[in-house]
Amino acid sequence: MTAVSEAATSSALRTREATVRRFAFTDMAFRTATRLSAILVLVLLGGVAISLVAGSWEALSKFGFSFLTTESWNPVTENFGALAPIYGTIVTSAIAILIAVPIGIGIAVFLTELCPRPLRRPIGIAVELLAGIPSIIYGIWGLFVFAPFLQTTVQPFIIYIFHGIPGLSSLFAGPPYGIGLLTSSLILAIMVLPFITSITKDVFDTVPAVLKESAYGIGCTTWEVTRRVTIPYTRVGIMGGVMLGLGRALGETMAVTFVIGNAHRISASLFAPGTTISATIANEFTEADGDLYTSSLVSLGLILFIITFIILALARYMLLRIDSRTGA
Amino acid sequence: MSTAASLHQSRKRKNAVMMTLCVVAAGIGLAWLALILGALLYKGLSGVNLAVFTEMTPPPGDAGGLLNAIYGSIVMTIIGIIVGTPIGVLAGTYMAEYGRFSKLTTVVRFINDILLSAPSIIIGLFVYELMVRPMGHFSAIAGAVALSILVIPVVVRTTEDMLNLVPNALREAGTAIGAPRWVVIRSVAYRAALSGIVTGILLAIARISGETAPLLFTALNNQFWSSNLNAPMASLPVTIFQFALSPYEEWQQLAWTGALIITLTVLGLSIIARSLTGRREDR
Numbered sequence: 001m002t003a004v005s006e007a008a009t010s011s012a013l014r015t016r017e018a019t020v021r022r023f024a025f026t027d028m029a030f031r032t033a034t035r036l037s038a039i040l041v042l043v044l045l046g047g048v049a050i051s052l053v054a055g056s057w058e059a060l061s062k063f064g065f066s067f068l069t070t071e072s073w074n075p076v077t078e079n080f081g082a083l084a085p086i087y088g089t090i091v092t093s094a095i096a097i098l099i100a101v102p103i104g105i106g107i108a109v110f111l112t113e114l115c116p117r118p119l120r121r122p123i124g125i126a127v128e129l130l131a132g133i134p135s136i137i138y139g140i141w142g143l144f145v146f147a148p149f150l151q152t153t154v155q156p157f158i159i160y161i162f163h164g165i166p167g168l169s170s171l172f173a174g175p176p177y178g179i180g181l182l183t184s185s186l187i188l189a190i191m192v193l194p195f196i197t198s199i200t201k202d203v204f205d206t207v208p209a210v211l212k213e214s215a216y217g218i219g220c221t222t223w224e225v226t227r228r229v230t231i232p233y234t235r236v237g238i239m240g241g242v243m244l245g246l247g248r249a250l251g252e253t254m255a256v257t258f259v260i261g262n263a264h265r266i267s268a269s270l271f272a273p274g275t276t277i278s279a280t281i282a283n284e285f286t287e288a289d290g291d292l293y294t295s296s297l298v299s300l301g302l303i304l305f306i307i308t309f310i311i312l313a314l315a316r317y318m319l320l321r322i323d324s325r326t327g328a
Numbered sequence: 329m330s331t332a333a334s335l336h337q338s339r340k341r342k343n344a345v346m347m348t349l350c351v352v353a354a355g356i357g358l359a360w361l362a363l364i365l366g367a368l369l370y371k372g373l374s375g376v377n378l379a380v381f382t383e384m385t386p387p388p389g390d391a392g393g394l395l396n397a398i399y400g401s402i403v404m405t406i407i408g409i410i411v412g413t414p415i416g417v418l419a420g421t422y423m424a425e426y427g428r429f430s431k432l433t434t435v436v437r438f439i440n441d442i443l444l445s446a447p448s449i450i451i452g453l454f455v456y457e458l459m460v461r462p463m464g465h466f467s468a469i470a471g472a473v474a475l476s477i478l479v480i481p482v483v484v485r486t487t488e489d490m491l492n493l494v495p496n497a498l499r500e501a502g503t504a505i506g507a508p509r510w511v512v513i514r515s516v517a518y519r520a521a522l523s524g525i526v527t528g529i530l531l532a533i534a535r536i537s538g539e540t541a542p543l544l545f546t547a548l549n550n551q552f553w554s555s556n557l558n559a560p561m562a563s564l565p566v567t568i569f570q571f572a573l574s575p576y577e578e579w580q581q582l583a584w585t586g587a588l589i590i591t592l593t594v595l596g597l598s599i600i601a602r603s604l605t606g607r608r609e610d611r
Contacts, residue, residue: 024508027508034418037414037418038423048454051457103357106352107350107353125599125602127361128598130360132594132595133364134539137590144367145367197357223343224339226346251446254569281449282544285544301450313442316441
């Protein structure tokens with residue numbers, strides 16, 4: 001009796017074993033595939049860094065450190081310096097952040113404290129839609145609608161009222177071109193506003209209700225609760241959001257390319273045309289003839305990469321800190 | 329007594345002023361959106377006609393359409409999604425499933441968040457050095473690769489977040505009936521997180537369909553119809569860039585129309601994506 005059933009049992013065992021082995025193998029294969037994909041993300045960023053360093057080697061070894069401190073950018077004599085684009089990048093981003101932060105925090109306060117509940121979600125989505133609009137749309141709108149408006153209305157007015165005041169008159173001097181540093185800053189401010197708003201709103205939501213309620217309980221006004229409780233509690237998170245917005249502003253390309261004017265010089269006036277790192281690359285890369293010219297543009301890219309990497313890493317670090325606190 | 333009352337008054341006044349400013353800030357945010365959409369509709373709609381979708385981009389001073397640019401955008405977006413999505417989903421799967429507590433996940437999450445916000449023009453330079461320079465010419469495939477690099481971080485992020493929301497009890501139930509890990513992931517975790525993962529892919533499409541900077545020196549542009557992936561290809565954003573900065577009125581009109589098409593596509597995609605996850609939250 002046993003021979004037949006034994007054979008059946010052992011064959012069942014064998015198929016069972018084979019199935020388990022097959023499962024183990026497919027699981028192993030899937031696990032490896034996911035792991036490799038995760039590692040690929042690291043490889044990508046490493047590859048970006050390596051290729052930028054390799055591409056900029058020629059220019060950096062020729063100009064050395066003076067690449068960072070030279071204003072002249074002359075494709076004819078092949079003499080390149082990054083000072084004007086670096087200046088333009090930092091100035092436009094800084095002004096954009098100065099404008100966007102108070103407005104962004106204001107919208108976040110409005111959404112968390114004042115807004116009627118049924119309107120909260122639609123308004124939040126509308127502000128986030130601003131983030132979804134591609135930057136080239138901001139560019140074409142800035143060039144054809146916003147810049148002419150500034151040129152004919154706002155800029156002559158500012159020039160008029162600041163005329164003769166030392167300092168301010170040179171900051172807002174010169175013919176109103178419409179395009180220039182200030183116009184770029186304003187467009188950038190609109191573009192980073194949704195990032196700052198949504199992160200500020202998220203970190204405002206992490207404030208424990210009991211903290212706010214006890215402040216209200218001793219008679220604080222809404223503004224005092226915001227100023228003394230909510231903002232101090234979420235300071236690190238807000239800073240993270242601001243840094244994230246700054247990272248965006250620094251690297252923003254198309255919108256700025258349309259309205260900055262693309263002039264390689266540093267002027268005291270905010271109404272003057274200037275350039276930024278990304279706008280220079282976008283404008284000149286395909287036209288660059290000669291290896292040194294191309295390499296200089298890649299060097300600009302490397303500088304931008306290093307600056308944004310540091311800013312974004314700081315932003316993530318700050319946001320991680322507030323995450324771990326709410327998790328605990 | 330009177331000082332206390334006046335202090336109370338001044339505190340109330342200060343509160344009213346600050347709260348008014350917050351309402352004004354929200355008004356400013358909404359007004360910008362309305363201004364931009366209004367200008368787009370006003371300037372773009374007048375140029376919408378059949379020729380836009382059936383004719384090629386014209387030479388300067390001529391009438392024409394955007395057919396080759398629309399086609400190029402669709403082709404490169406599709407290839408970018410096909411290349412980027414599997415890598416992104418797999419990497420997100422590793423971070424939420426196999427390697428949830430590993431050190432590698434922490435590092436990848438950090439780097440991925442940086443890639444997510446990295447300037448897209450840098451990605452363009454990278455692909456130029458990686459593909460265009462060795463191949464010796466601009467090509468649609470290089471443009472698609474640049475777009476896929478932008479897709480990956482978006483998909484990684486949403487996939488990980490959505491898989492982390494799947495209750496562990498579901499996975500344990502799968503494991504308890506003897507299913508190996510990858511079957512549990514495939515038939516339980518993916519299924520539970522499906523709408524979230526799809527949302528991530530839609531957001532990625534929305535992001536890359538408006539990207540200009542990474543295409544400028546990878547796919548370049550092409551005045552004519554081309555379906556050759558190994559040659560320069562037109563795309564809507566790059567065409568808008570070129571046409572908007574030109575002095576020709578016909579080109580500028582086409583740029584506005586193209587801008588309207590892109591914006592409606594992108595906003596439509598992000599609203600669909602939001603409504604997918606919105607329903608989740610309500611449930």
